[in-house]
Amino acid sequence: MFGGGCSMDQVPFDYLSGKYGDKLGILWLDAHPDIATTNGSSNGHEMVAANLLGKGADQSVTKVKNPISTSHMMYAGLIEKNLRDRDKLVKELNVRFAGPDELKENSQLIIDWIKENKIEYLAVHFDLDVLSPKNFRSVLSGRTIYG
Numbered sequence: 001m002f003g004g005g006c007s008m009d010q011v012p013f014d015y016l017s018g019k020y021g022d023k024l025g026i027l028w029l030d031a032h033p034d035i036a037t038t039n040g041s042s043n044g045h046e047m048v049a050a051n052l053l054g055k056g057a058d059q060s061v062t063k064v065k066n067p068i069s070t071s072h073m074m075y076a077g078l079i080e081k082n083l084r085d086r087d088k089l090v091k092e093l094n095v096r097f098a099g100p101d102e103l104k105e106n107s108q109l110i111i112d113w114i115k116e117n118k119i120e121y122l123a124v125h126f127d128l129d130v131l132s133p134k135n136f137r138s139v140l141s142g143r144t145i146y147g
Contacts, residue, residue: 025114077098
């Protein structure tokens with residue numbers, strides 16, 4: 001899937017979760033975890049990961065039929081100090097994450113997570129805001145996330 005908003009992954013990832021069950025993992029590459037709930041946000045694009053985990057907006061609104069287990073989602077490139085109040089579910093649900101510094105040399109943490117959870121199929125959410133504007137200047141984000 002290619003598209004212009006984070007929420008576009010919800011329907012295909014929900015479908016893949018229904019098809020592959022616990023063999024599916026979701027690797028979320030994004031500067032923001034998109035794990036807010038209706039208590040912390042009114043923007044659907046900030047809730048898609050929470051929806052996929054079955055913790056977001058009311059199911060009658062989000063229509064996620066096949067929530068994924070928290071152990072089968074991992075954030076790569078997430079900067080812990082940049083987590084906002086609306087991102088608290090990352091820690092509350094104990095969703096695995098690795099920051100840019102941890103992944104700078106290699107991807108072993110991701111490979112280990114895949115092996116530990118016996119993931120056979122991997123869906124990847126890739127948001128361009130994880131790219132440094134120093135290296136990819138076409139990124140236009142609402143705020144500066146890089147020092």
